[in-house]
Amino acid sequence: MEPVYDLEVFVPSEIMGDVMSDINGRRGMVMGMETEKSFTRLKAQVPLKELSTYSTTLSSLTGGRATFTMAFNSYQLVPADVQEKLLAAYAATQAEEE
Numbered sequence: 001m002e003p004v005y006d007l008e009v010f011v012p013s014e015i016m017g018d019v020m021s022d023i024n025g026r027r028g029m030v031m032g033m034e035t036e037k038s039f040t041r042l043k044a045q046v047p048l049k050e051l052s053t054y055s056t057t058l059s060s061l062t063g064g065r066a067t068f069t070m071a072f073n074s075y076q077l078v079p080a081d082v083q084e085k086l087l088a089a090y091a092a093t094q095a096e097e098e
Contacts, residue, residue: 005076
């Protein structure tokens with residue numbers, strides 16, 4: 001199980017596509033969006049592990065013109081491919097300790 005957070009990003013509309021692509025690359029799921037003047041409020045759910053470098057990336061993508069908030073939503077199952085990588089990394093550390 002992994003923690004999943006609600007992510008809300010307030011981004012200039014002309015850069016929204018880049019931000020959506022980044023969220024999708026982080027295993028995020030876009031839940032909706034609302035337009036307010038020249039900005040878009042994007043709502044998504046993203047695993048916490050994928051958000052560790054989000055602030056820096058968002059600032060780079062938008063030139064510092066976007067903001068975001070995040071709040072815990074729930075725990076969800078880790079996808080099988082990610083789970084396999086985690087188990088392989090754990091097995092490797094156990095083998096090094098022996």
